[in-house]
Amino acid sequence: MATAGSTRAAPHSTRRVVRRRWKGLLKYGVLILFALPWVVVPIWLIVVNSFKTEGEAALLSLALPTDWALVENYTAVIVRGNYLTGLRNSLLVAVPTVIVVLFLGSLASWAYARSKHRSTQVLFYITSLSILLPPAIIPTIYLLNSLGLDGTIVGYALMMMGTRMGLVVFMTTGFVRGLPIELEEAAAIDGASRIRTYFSVLLPMLRSILLVGAVLMVIVVWNDFFFGQLLLKTSANATLPLTLYAFASASVSGLSWNLVFAHLVMTSAPLVVIYLVAQRRILSGLTEGGLKG
């Protein structure tokens, strides 16, 4: 902050250094004031109210609970909120989707980056279009129906793979284009087959960009509600956002905030925990790695 700023700005008079320091303090004061309503209060609101009884949570206050109902609320989420089923289904969708998209996407990206064929470039653009153009949901349902996969987790995961492939392909192709081709050539001269070159030369170099891809995939796939609601019809196949919605909509007389917030805490928990463990790598990956348009 202030120190980093002053080292950058060459030797200045002490008055300037003092002024910079004050500006730094002011900056972080403003940031804290902004972070309070933007992040801290929302998180506090859901956590503290998830510990309260229904009547007390209805007041939506930021105060600590007078009556603690922590165990009751979180038990209700697991028992009536279909939480464990949702968690299992979310994992069944997200894990294969991320692995398949990263593996098949990086295979294709290598080809798109190195092949000079015009037809492969056309295919690259078509694949990349899926970043901007929204998936056509009704024909997808028709298609999955004809394949006998409508309403199944497999069908939903396949749709996710096909429509999210473009983002990973686009980012990874840009990344490979920036890599020197010499290493791959050396492997070819040594007689390595192309698939071996992919595994032993290319894939290790793609670690950082594939981490970025994995983070974005997980965020998008784990949190999807719109397509899940249209493609997964039964509560047995519901992913976490769907169980949250069903749980919240269950009571006719408005929301039971304590239960909704308890479910919400548990729905968001898996990603937040992973993020807290790996935040340094995730953030530096996202800023330095891939998101450079």
Added chain:
Amino acid sequence: MVSPASEVTAAPNKRARRPRRALRGGGWTWFLLPSLFLVGLFFVLPFVLNVPFAFSQWSTYSNSIPFVGFDNFVSLWNNGALGGAIRVTLVYAVVAMVVQNIVALSLALALRDTTRINTFFRSLFFLPVLMSPLAAGYIWRGIVDPAGPLNAVIGIVNSGFDYAWLGHPSSALFTVAFIDGWKWSGIATLVYIAGLNSIPKSLMEAASLDGASAWQRFWHVQFALLAPAFTFNIVTTLVGAMSAYDVIAAASGGGPGTATTTLNVAVQQQFSYGFFGTASTLSLTVTLLVVAVAVPLVWWLRKREVA
């Protein structure tokens, strides 16, 4: 999709001795096919089929799928559903985009240097990105509830303030769009930070030596060189918000009335009534809207990018 297959034969042994040519030439079929299979079947094919479906009267009430021409468009237009949903979607997308980019750019300017304290703040402001848009909708529905913390704060200066932010048509639309901006601004911030850090420091110092004020340095150097990050953020936030559904499902359910009924909310409604044809019509409209906005916008924004 035919040509990559022919590439296999186009890589004869002679070329194997010239690896550069070999890599740039053919032999990529099996690297491309698996991903193309998934993209072709689950992105391209539905995308193409959406056009005939939009002009059909497919519903749960009949086994046949009759072609009805522009009937779906006409009836949705005449009952006001189409025009209303287009307007709501556009307002939502613009508000979400503006909120997101103003917040993200300000945060990026404040947190550009990678210091320990900045990393902490970056990490904090990234948290909403991890939550599902549905969760974001519920959180803010609680915050802006008449009894919620927002009105409680306003109540300090204006006692007894109990405005229902989601209960009035105009404020409801702005509120849900704001939630969308809130949820995604953490990503846009990182893109702007990456953009700012790719500007050579020497340029800013040179401008400073030439006597440029802080504002001039921001406007003429950083803002100008930030163009690629701008293009990326503005286009992705705008296009993303055009598919808005999740936040609204949790916060307002499309109401009051149809005040927050975006095109995708209408798609979901038509689908739940069993009218798959009109649902397709509305979903095709989202696509057309995205194309109509994104193509000229990308073209225009790219023009001002410094190569």
